[in-house]
Amino acid sequence: MARGVIDRRENGRYRARYEGPDARWHGRTFDRKSDAEKWLTDQLARANRGQWIDPNAGLISFADYATNWLTAKSRIKPKTRLGYRSLLNSRILPVFGRARLATIDRALVGSWVRSMTEDGLSASRIAKLTNVWQRFLNRLSTMG
Numbered sequence: 788m789a790r791g792v793i794d795r796r797e798n799g800r801y802r803a804r805y806e807g808p809d810a811r812w813h814g815r816t817f818d819r820k821s822d823a824e825k826w827l828t829d830q831l832a833r834a835n836r837g838q839w840i841d842p843n844a845g846l847i848s849f850a851d852y853a854t855n856w857l858t859a860k861s862r863i864k865p866k867t868r869l870g871y872r873s874l875l876n877s878r879i880l881p882v883f884g885r886a887r888l889a890t891i892d893r894a895l896v897g898s899w900v901r902s903m904t905e906d907g908l909s910a911s912r913i914a915k916l917t918n919v920w921q922r923f924l925n926r927l928s929t930m931g
Contacts, residue, residue, distance in 0.1 A: 789834035791827045793820065803827040808839055845889025850880055852888055856923060874919050878903065896920070 791805030796816065803823035804814035813830070817823040833839045853875055860868065882899050883891060903913050 789831045789839075791831050793823050793827060795820075803830075805830050805834065807841070808834055809841060813842055846887055848884065849886050849888060849891065850884035853880065853884075853923065870915075871919055874916055878908075878916050879920065 789805055789807065791803065793801055793803045796802055800816050800818055801820045801823040802814055802816045803826055804812050805827060807813050807830075815823075815826060817826065830839070857868065857871055857875070860871075863871075882902075883895075886895075900913065900917065903916065908916075
């Protein structure tokens with residue numbers, strides 16, 4: 788069971804902190820105690836339901852995440868790995884590689900898919916790219 792505390796700072800603001808599933812303390816500061824309580828309650832509920840995501844996870848670049856993801860895929864055939872690497876290098880990393888995970892949103896992904904259509908990529912190639920992209924999203928949603 789996750790635990791948390793709220794304390795009042797010398798400047799009158801409220802600091803809410805909780806111990807995450809990673810055994811580290813995470814916190815934020817708020818002007819109002821009610822905002823601190825609401826945030827802390829939400830974080831504790833996520834941790835207790837197994838839905839907690841490390842707040843630092845969004846700070847890494849997509850390229851670093853993708854490289855780690857592909858390295859960790861131990862149960863795929865060499866040909867599949869080469870295919871994933873090709874898709875990453877040709878269309879995914881040029882668009883998302885430098886972006887921090889926390890900055891990637893639906894609008895960016897939507898414009899990426901539209902640009903591939905405008906570039907004349909076949910429907911099957913776009914489907915393969917979006918399939919690989921969906922695998923990344925599925926993994927991201929289970930991080931933490």
